[in-house]
Amino acid sequence: MPMPKGRINTRSSTMFSREENTRKIRGVRLSGCISMTKGSCCRFFKKMTGQTLSQYLESYRISRSLSFLAEGTLSVTQVAAQVGFSNPGRFSAAFSRRMHCTPRQYGKNQTNLS
Known part of the structure; x- marks a missing residue:
């Protein structure tokens, strides 16, 4: 059941972001899933997490890598693709x-520590 406009479950939006982390995601897609406008969704996400959606996804993808x-x-190129970056650079x-x-x-540093 969709949530009323103006209300959002932060946990749901975070889980959506994690599940979608290997795909190209846009605020429009997230906002549609949680019944908010793109602008409202992006502002709320930043207010609740302290990061923009793009910053959060980048951080999450780096931590997964x-x-x-x-x-x-x-290879670095394979890792980049595995965690959702379309461009290894x-x-x-x-x-x-x-x-x-x-x-x-x-x-290399992690290998040397093992």
Whole structure:
């Protein structure tokens, strides 16, 4: 049963985001699933999480990539695709911003710790 406009279950929106993390997601799609306008949905999401939907998804995707990189069995390009980045260069740039090292460096460091 859809929720009335103006009300949202933050847990539902977060779970939707996690389930959809490997697909290209837009605020319009999320807002349609929770019966809110795109603008209202994006403002509410930021108010509740402190991040925009894009920031949240990027952060979530980077955190998912850590275990793949630590395993060392996939290339950086394969890891990027596995966690939902369509462009490996964008993945590497986002990873470097958040982790202060490249994906390849992270993987090597994790292998050396094992």
